[in-house]
Amino acid sequence: MSRYTLEEMETTIIWNAKDKTAKIWTADPSVMRKLEKKVSEHPDQYKCVLDDQKWSAKRYEVPKKLVRFSVPRTGHSPTQAQMKALEKAMASRQNKDKKKNEN
Numbered sequence: 001m002s003r004y005t006l007e008e009m010e011t012t013i014i015w016n017a018k019d020k021t022a023k024i025w026t027a028d029p030s031v032m033r034k035l036e037k038k039v040s041e042h043p044d045q046y047k048c049v050l051d052d053q054k055w056s057a058k059r060y061e062v063p064k065k066l067v068r069f070s071v072p073r074t075g076h077s078p079t080q081a082q083m084k085a086l087e088k089a090m091a092s093r094q095n096k097d098k099k100k101n102e103n
Contacts, residue, residue: 004056015064022067023049027057035060 004027011031014023026032035058038046045066050059078086 013067015067020064021061022064024060024062025057026060027055032058038062 009026009028011024011026011028014025024031024035026035035046036048039048039060045063047061048058049061050057052058
């Protein structure tokens, strides 16, 4: 079993136009734990296809649609629940204004 420095604990995602799956190669134990949890919870989607004991690395395959590139959240962005509450309050206010104008 090899010992890696923090710089050597890499994770590489191989994403090409031909395949419907992304290949994830990792020597990072924390990434392996996360992916192993996904494999056990969703074996139809996440697959460990190589367990290289010599190099303490694993390779996984996952549908591309499950790989996310998200937008960073700012500290002041409302949550979905807050947005729904705001929409509800605005609709209520509009109804009150509409009734007031009818009288």
